[in-house]
Structures are given as C-alpha cells and as structure tokens.
Amino acid sequence: MAGSIYGKIFQISTWGESHGKGIGVIIDGCPAGLPLNEDDIQIYLNRRKPGQSKFTTMRKESDEAEIISGVFEGKTTGTPISILIRNQDQRSRDYGNIMNTYRPGHADFTFDQKYGFRDYRGGGRSSGRETAGRVAAGAVAAKILKELGIKILTYTKAIGPVSVPENEYDFSQINQNKLYMPNADYARQASDYLEKCLQEQDSSGGIIECVVTGLPAGLGDTVFDKLDANLAKAMLSIGAVKGFEIGDGFAAATAKGSENNDSFCSENGEISKFTNHAGGTLGGMSDGSPLIFRVAVKPTPSISQAQETVDKDGNPVSLTITGRHDPVIVPRAVVVVESMTAITLVDLLFTNMSAKMESLKAFYL
C-alpha cells in the first residue's frame, strides 16, 4: 500500500513525482452544486508555488491546474474531480549526483528499504512537490467550508528562534510579507535570520499555527476519530512536520488542572468558555471555541554545505547538494497545513450528519 488516499467520505487520492510528467489529485465525494473553476484552485496553488521569494527554490513551475472531470457548467457534479498539474521545469540533471547516495534527512534510504529502489530524481514521490495535489484538493475543501461559514487562518508563528508572541499578532500583516508572519517586525527579523542561514549554507525550521472559526460544536468522534486525532494525522502526514499540539499543547504537561480547565459560561443562552486552553476541542469533539493548533517543521534537509553520508553500498561519501532548495520550508508549507485542515474538517462534517436520529429524520422525512 502506498497510502496516497485520505478521508472517509470526502476522499482525496494524490499522485505524482517531483520530476515525473506531472502531479495531481482526484477528489471523490465532493457534493454536487459547488461553484468551482480553475481560478479557485490556482489561488491556493500560488501560495505554495516555488519562486515566490529569495527563500524559496528557484525552480520554475507555473503550477497551472487543469480540472479534467467532475465540473460541468461551472459547478461540481458530485462525481470525482480530477485535477492535473503538468511538471514543466524537470531539469533532472541537477539530481544526477544523488542517484546512489543517501541524503541525510531525506527519504532516499527508507524508500530503497521499503520498495527496493526509487525514482531518485528530486526526491520522487517524497518531494515536497507531492503536496501540490493536496493543496489543489484543499482549495476545494476550503470552498465548501466557506459556504458553511467556517474560516481557516494559517500563518508562520516562528522561523528558527524568531517567534511572534500571541499578544503581538497582527493578522492583517500575514499576506504583507513573504514569510506569512502575523507581524511585520518579526517577519523582518526572520528574514534576516534566513539570510544568515543562506550565507552559512544552512537552513531553518519553524512553527506554523492554524486557527479555525465558525465550526459547529460536536464535530469529531469520541474515540479513534477524534477531531484532534485526525488533525494530528493530517499534520504529521506533511513531510518535515515533526510535532503537533493543540491548545496549550505541551505546556499543558506542566500545568495544573485548575489552570488548564476552561470554565463554561453563558450569555444570552449561548454556552461558551471563558478561556481556550483546550484549543477548541473536548473529548475529541469541537466545543464551539476557535480551534487552534501548531505544527513544528524541521529545517530543510537539503543544505549546500558538505555532509558526510554513504552511498547505497555503504561507501562513505562527502555529499554536496547543489541545485534549487528552500532554506526554509515553513512559508510554503502554510497553505499545505491549511489545505490538510480543510480536507480533514470537511470529511468530519460529512461523517457527522448521521449522529442523531432527530436530524436524520429531519433530513429524510
């Protein structure tokens, strides 16, 4: 099994390699009647596209999405939506030197162990380019959420040691800087930090934060398919993500119950919580507060300084990776986090509809 299918009712199947002919996704289970065109998808793909700034790979990819099925006269028909993105700038010559060498921090070795050999051109299926299909599907999921009044805001909380404190968030800044940080000053500091990394032939990690508002309470299941469990899987399924936390997350481990519990309150008959240490979920179900979670992204493993490693026969190799690589993955991963969140939420919204006999009867009778 290759594990390239995700979701229960809203199901996406992604395919494609970094330096193959193209990359894409099929979305099965999209409701009929959603207005959809290629621009909707392009807006999302552009946020992930290479070449946006000096901190992203110079690979030339227009990343133009073609919808080949599932849309008729401007609306989804309920049938699978197939989206195709042809690779343009394949330049496989760049990658010749890594054909037999195991790059540190990459999937070269594990791929060979699992499958016996690999498409060594630019990481193949394990390239970050794989996420283009997810983002195309995420654009569709996000459009469904929007129609239901649900909004997702995703941004770079930290790059290396430069982290924007919560009380200095200015969400209007997110799209004003190429790092997608919610504060212009911190964005500048982060930019300086990345500049230094580049000079040192090094790379940086960071943290992405995501906030979802407008979710109905009660979304998510009570045991294995908890809202937070499904989100955790969605996030860790993104290459380079090494951690996930919701609400106070790891800080809850050092807190006391009296500090960590969110008391309920009520205003005009609406029940809500005074605080949101939980991050919008209780017992695996959304609690009506904003959903808030963070992911830790490791530094780009492809760095241009020489690294010690071995080839596939175990011979020591001093590896110098040339070619086009982002010194930080975080800014381009922001939209991937948002996409996987949207896809996960849509699926939970769909599987949630039969939770009560009462609403089932209202639906069918």
Place this chain on the structure above:
Amino acid sequence: MAGSIYGKIFQISTWGESHGKGIGVIIDGCPAGLPLNEDDIQIYLNRRKPGQSKFTTMRKESDEAEIISGVFEGKTTGTPISILIRNQDQRSRDYGNIMNTYRPGHADFTFDQKYGFRDYRGGGRSSGRETAGRVAAGAVAAKILKELGIKILTYTKAIGPVSVPENEYDFSQINQNKLYMPNADYARQASDYLEKCLQEQDSSGGIIECVVTGLPAGLGDTVFDKLDANLAKAMLSIGAVKGFEIGDGFAAATAKGSENNDSFCSENGEISKFTNHAGGTLGGMSDGSPLIFRVAVKPTPSISQAQETVDKDGNPVSLTITGRHDPVIVPRAVVVVESMTAITLVDLLFTNMSAKMESLKAFYL
C-alpha cells in the same frame, strides 16, 4: 459515526461506557497461530488498573478479561477475538450531581452538542475507562511484535515540572516506582509534587515517552499513512493527550539543517545513522533507528476544588467534584500509549507486506 474502529487489516473495535455493564474490544485480523491466553491480557490491564497507588482512583475494578472467541486450544484461530471486561464498581450515585452540569475539561458539553444527550454516569464513553479495551487489544498486538523481535519501552518522562533528563535515564527503574519513571530520584520528586497537588485539590499533567526497537526499516507509507502520521493519530486519540512530537519534535523548529540532519554511516555493510534527531523515521518510513516519540498529557480535569461552570440550560453553577479521581493521568496512560503504539505498528507491518513484487513472489510462489 462513532469512530470506535481503528486499523486497516489489524482492526480493533472498542465499546463500553464507564458505568455501563462492561467494556471490551473485538480484534479482527489477528493472525492464526499466536499463543494467547487471558494472562497475556491481564498483565497489560493490570498496568492500567485503578487503585495501584494513592495517585490513582480508588474505584474498585478487578478488570478481569474474558476471551470469548477467536482462541482455540491456546492459540488464535484467525477469527475475531472478543474480549469482555465486566464493570464491577459502578457506584453511579457518585455521579448524580454532574447529570445536568458541564464539567470543565470534560466532554459533557460536546457530547450533548453532538448527540443531543449523554450517558452522564462517570463520563460514559468519554471516560478514561474506555481505554481498557485498547489495552486488551494492545496486549495482543504487543505479543505479535514480540514474536517479530520488536520491543516497545514506554515510561513517564515528566510529571508537571519534574522531568527526567535523557542522560539520567535508568530504564531498570521504570517498574520500580508507581509513576513508571526511569529514575528513582525524579520519581520521588514527582511523588512529592503530586502530594502537593492533592493537598491543593489540584491535578498535574505530564509527558510520556515511547521507544521502539527492532523495527525493520521501510515501515510506513510515503504520503498520508506515514508511520509518524499514524502514530500521531493513535496518540491524540487518547483522551487528555494534547501534543505529539517525534525525535527532536518541536526543538527541530529552532534547529538548523546542519544540526538536525542525521548523517548516514556504515559498519560491516550495515547502514545506520550517527545521530537520531529524526526519531527513527524519514519520509514517513522507519529508518532502522529506534523510533522515539513523546506525548503531552493534560492535568486530570476532575479536581475537587470548586469550579465555576454552567448547567445545560446555561445557568451558572459552582461545581465541586467528589468521588474518585486520579490527580494525574500519566502513570496509568503509559500502558495506553504502549498499546496504541503496538496496535498501530502491527497494522503497518501487515499492510507493508505487498510493497515489493519480489517479496510477493517469494511469498506466493
């Protein structure tokens, strides 16, 4: 959907409520020929059982497992294994006062929102007691792993602010203290800390760490069903878990590529890594190094000091929770983490068998 089924080939279905008649699990997809008896399961259940120390609820449950199907003449037959644990100490009178009140940090409110009403006796399905079924299944999964030479070691890394540093680990101590910490001194400090929490009518969170050795390289899939993604879901599906990180985890966000990359090396033809910042996985597949990850557990939400909240009609209530509650969930959750890990790994081992034509042919021809 209730989301109480987990796994693709090795599939478990858990059921049962805190104060219903019992709790249990069905394991579908267990291979035939595994020696199995009730003692195998009891050993695991005992690690989760209430009443082990003064820091665990005094609820009296012998948690005796009965295997009702799937085992014949001491061996699994390949058919579903049904395991039943009757609840004994149901004392539902303890829980009368929470019938209409939304306890902070619990699933009462979200359960009502999703399902319209709830079994209010002791948390019902959202009680930590739900994990007994997982642990019973985990015992079976762990036995399969053992036959394949794979070992899981799980322990309490931290309770509140008391955290055992990696260089002071003494694994021989884990089962020598009731908190399952790998260091006797830290266990004493943690015990003192919990004592203080109890006196303050408060509770504590903590961190559990898990290490798996003996895994073949190449386990896990390359996109959505990454080894770490599936583990993240498994962990966040445990109530009270608020974060997951693998290898360096969140620390990788502040690291540089040159620090975070693990260089490959080779000895006697065996390829391995000098370091293990990745925590044993690359590109979603095991890399032959020990798998190492941590989860953050929030403080027990049930504390005996008075808390402000509301009832289901939105009226303010000052809630005092009496009855039996653990001041810390962590020690009893150690075996739950281990169980979910075992279940997740077994399933990935099974779905992995058709990865190569070569091994497929060796299997069938």
Place this chain on the structure above:
Amino acid sequence: MAGSIYGKIFQISTWGESHGKGIGVIIDGCPAGLPLNEDDIQIYLNRRKPGQSKFTTMRKESDEAEIISGVFEGKTTGTPISILIRNQDQRSRDYGNIMNTYRPGHADFTFDQKYGFRDYRGGGRSSGRETAGRVAAGAVAAKILKELGIKILTYTKAIGPVSVPENEYDFSQINQNKLYMPNADYARQASDYLEKCLQEQDSSGGIIECVVTGLPAGLGDTVFDKLDANLAKAMLSIGAVKGFEIGDGFAAATAKGSENNDSFCSENGEISKFTNHAGGTLGGMSDGSPLIFRVAVKPTPSISQAQETVDKDGNPVSLTITGRHDPVIVPRAVVVVESMTAITLVDLLFTNMSAKMESLKAFYL
C-alpha cells in the same frame, strides 16, 4: 484480515464461533436517540433461532441477546452498541468425528489452507451460527429504517423445485407457515418435498426474495458503491448463498432492450415508472420503485447419508454426519437476508447525506 467488519459509517463487527462461549456484534455509528431494547433484537433473533420446526436443527439455543453498551435510559447514545449472545447448547461431542475430516460443501479444507488449523467444533466461525450477530445488528438497522418510513419484506420464494409464482403471492401468509412462503399451498408442497429429502437423508436449496419499499430515489453511489453492488456483496457474504439477481436479473440476459427498459411516467407531478424490470435501481441508485432482488441458497451441505471424502492427510474417508442439521437453510436465512439488507441500506442512507451542497447548507446553516 478476517473480514468481520462491514459498513462505512454504520459499521458492524461480528464475532464468535459455533461452539465457543458465545457470539455477538458491535454496532458502531448508530445515531443517538433511537429507542432500543433487548426485545427489539429478540424478535429478529427468534426468526433465526434453531428449533422452530422439524426442518430446523434441534440444537437448543434460547439465543438471548444482552445489550452491554450504547443504550442509556432506553435510547441509543451514539456510542458502540455491544450485543452478546452466550452459547448454551455447545455439545461439542457431536462434532468429534469431523476433527480431521474435510466435510464436502463446508469450509473445513479452506480454513485449514488459510489459517493452518481450525476450531473444528461445528464449523467454528464458518457455521451458520455466525449470522446471529448480523441478525442482532439487522434488528437495529431495521428499526432505523422503520423510523424513516422504509419497509423490508423478505420471504422464501422457492424450496427446491417448489417455487411460488409472482401472481400467486399472498404476503399475509408469510408468517403463517414455518417456511416463510407467501402462499399456503406452495408451503405445503415445499413441506412435503422437505419431508422426502429427510427420508432420503438429503437436503434442499431454495430462493429468497426481498422487497424494499419507501426508499428515497437517488440512494447508492454511481460507480463502485452502487446500491445493487453493495447488496450483492451483502448477500454473497451470507454462507450458502451462490447467486444474486436484481429485478429481472438473469432473465434480462435473454430480453431485448424494448422489453427490458422501464418507461417513465408522471402523475400529479410525481415521476415514476410503468414497469420495474430494473428492480428499483438505475445506474446504481434507487429509482423510487420498490427494490426487488433474489438470492440462490445452496442445499445444506451436512447430510446424513454417507459421503466420500478425505482426512487432512489425504486418506480416503467415508463420512457420516450425525447430529443436528437443517435439511434446508432457506427459512432461517430469510431474516439474515433481511438483516444484511437493512444494514446495507442504513449505511448508504448515511453516506448519502453530503451528496448536495444545497442539503449540506440546509443541514449546517
């Protein structure tokens, strides 16, 4: 994998062997708020129970169902419903002589081939007794359907050569004879035929027909999860079923298009069809006409006349099966067909709810 889990959102997990300690089912994904008690289930189980007539095994089983979870104060809570039926009349001595022998028409040989050995007591998991769990779940599914105005009628169309023609159906007779046939005369003839089979130490096959009314049009998916495809799987998953046909079924193979097409008509704005050769489904989706399909059931393989076979070492054996066996499976399988139909339809009703953006918005906004 043992394949004992069925369904996508309304999921059942069955377990148990013929001569083990018990048999049962977990239903995950049942909506909250459905009134349910053990009597609802018992009514269904009684239709499958042994000992109803001289044509059913004399095995003594009261088949009493205990609901152990998922129901609170008379209503389902949305959490898994665990139903347990303890085996009473295990009399395993009856089955000693088949321990090493491969009974013709049974799963003994294939079980050994797949799993290496088997629970040889009375067919183990491959016994017809396995269906008790399905019937318990079917009772719950049927209750959901009833609340939605959907009715299932299932009956014995034929036993051996005795087949009730469509124009002689009298549905009021179905529960008036022990063979569940919709015509008293044919029931008598069938009874005579079975009597003769018994005298000849032989057994008979037959045909079960099922009619569903009240289904909304548009149920079922357009490609793999067609309504009829899912029903076909459900039916062939019942041991002893060897064929499935919907509407005109195999007769359609010799028909012409002009005969087989059902023309649409309209009355008072309601669109329907003049005829129903299709059996209520077009393109895999229900068309608003009654759903009508048939299954072929093979003769009971356990016959008391001597049969040639081999033991597990390949030695020839003349096998005489003693003990309690139905000379015909059909009457007891009627409720199994009905149960699997109900379970399949409920699941499709649940997965169908997100088909249109319009209804999605009506549901959530």
Place this chain on the structure above:
Amino acid sequence: MAGSIYGKIFQISTWGESHGKGIGVIIDGCPAGLPLNEDDIQIYLNRRKPGQSKFTTMRKESDEAEIISGVFEGKTTGTPISILIRNQDQRSRDYGNIMNTYRPGHADFTFDQKYGFRDYRGGGRSSGRETAGRVAAGAVAAKILKELGIKILTYTKAIGPVSVPENEYDFSQINQNKLYMPNADYARQASDYLEKCLQEQDSSGGIIECVVTGLPAGLGDTVFDKLDANLAKAMLSIGAVKGFEIGDGFAAATAKGSENNDSFCSENGEISKFTNHAGGTLGGMSDGSPLIFRVAVKPTPSISQAQETVDKDGNPVSLTITGRHDPVIVPRAVVVVESMTAITLVDLLFTNMSAKMESLKAFYL
C-alpha cells in the same frame, strides 16, 4: 460520497465522464518492481475500445493511455500510478435532445434525484465509458496475477437466447470472433441474432463467464469479505450487470445436497475435489479448484425505436435516441469483467498475507 474508490490495499480511484476532457484512474498500492509500460495497458483498452465491429458504437476513440506517474525506468515504483486517457470524439451535439429527458434504462433520473442536476452529455459519469479507467487498472492487476501464475479467462457465454453449452466450449475460438464467444458456430448465430435486433431497432442482453485458475487455496475472508462476496460486488458495480452467480449458482437452489456437494479426493498427497459445483470457493475462501462465475448483462438501454418517457418536469415525451450505440454491451464488457476480477483478486492476495503467524515470521525474520 461518489464511491469511485475500490479496494483495501490495492486501491483504484477512477474518474471521468463520457463527454468531458478525459477519463482515467489512479492505482495506489501497486507493488514496486513490476515491469509496466503503456502497451501493457493498451492491449486491455483495445479489447474495450469502441468501433471494433458493427455491433459496437462507431464513436471514434483511440483510447490511448498515458502513464503520468508511478513508473520509473520501466518498472513500478510503489507509488500511485496515474493513467490518463484524453477523450477525443466528444461530439456533444448528439446528446442535446436528452438534456431534459429521462431516458428509460439510464441513470438520468436517479442522477438528478441524487445530485440535483447532471452532466447530460452522453450519460456523463454513468456512461459505459467510465469503465475505461477500470480496464486500465485491470491491465496492471492482471500483470501482477500473471507473475504469480494466476490466469483469468473471460468470454461471452450467451447473447440473447444464443448460449454456448459447456460441453461445446472451444477456448481457442474466443479471440477469433468479435463477440468473444468460445465457439465459432454459436458466435455466428449470435451475430445473426444481433443483426436482427439492429433491424428491429432493438438491443440484446447476454451472459459473461469468467474462469480463474492458479489461485492458491485459502484466499478470501471468512465473513463479510468472502472471495465470492467481493466478486459479486465487483460485478454488480459494472453498469448493466443485473445478476451474479458462482459455480452452479441459481441451479443450486433446485439441487439436493447429495448432488451439490463436491467430494474431496486426494492424489499424490494433493487434496482436490471430484466436482466443482461450488465454483472454486468454500466458506468464502478459494478451494484450489478453478473459480468460475457468470454475470447477467441487460440489453443496451439506448435503442433507436421511439420510447415513451417524461422530461424532468414530468411532461410526456416520445424519445428517439439517435447517435452511436452498441446493440449489445456484452462483448465490450468481457474485458471489464476480467479487469474487475483481477483487481479484486490482487487486493485479496495482498490482504491475505498476514493470515498466519508462521508466514508472518517467515516474512519478517
């Protein structure tokens, strides 16, 4: 949900509409190391291609398959294989007159009921053209089976009343006539019959039979995922299929146990059966005999004689379908049956590998 994903480990996702831009499939879970190129797929597609004879639609489609991912240097890599077939001869003007009319025997009405509207061009997703994706995937599955020594033979058993008796089968003839019948004389009779149907502006149904040899015994699961149950679903998921039977099928309903049971025998230590009434499966698992089953195919619903029907507002319409339509679906469906069989068997072979601890240990240790 659109239900366009099939399989558990070997999973295919098909997409595309009759008159959209193209049609295709993603295969996830194909083992690495299978030699594969576009010719392998083309051979299968050509068997389904329109325009093979006067009895198939004259639509011009070269049906050229492009492999866009998952194959590297002539071998599968273990990652998703995306196969794209561009539609060429879309001529949507042919279909203008059916935009608002419900064609008898088609999915127009049910599609509108489920999704609110439809892509009315040539049946859209419910067109037989949808099967091109399945056939492309079937070619890959068949290649895997071939490497494992498993062979599938599929042919037209009957067209309308012209049915080839088993004792007149001559398999060498199958590819010698355009109807894929295993007897030249019957093929001529069937051809004459179809000629007459054409003259009468009518169409014919038929029966396809499929025989699989070389299957290991023990394949398939014991309860819901029985080999025959999964095949039944696979077959009924093909549009126009109205019935499925395995072995003696419906004839078993009138047989006696003594006739229907297949006695086991043994030669040189190999256990087999004297007869094969069961059609190669016992208790849902393959028994080592050839697997043999049949499907009933209804007559093409598109006939050129005038038909009574209604438009979407319920107004009566006399419909005359012009354009290109096969007077019989059967010959082109032969390869679809073969493809769905191959896909189903491969998936069961993959999920079967963890059935025994013994083989699990041999695999991993």
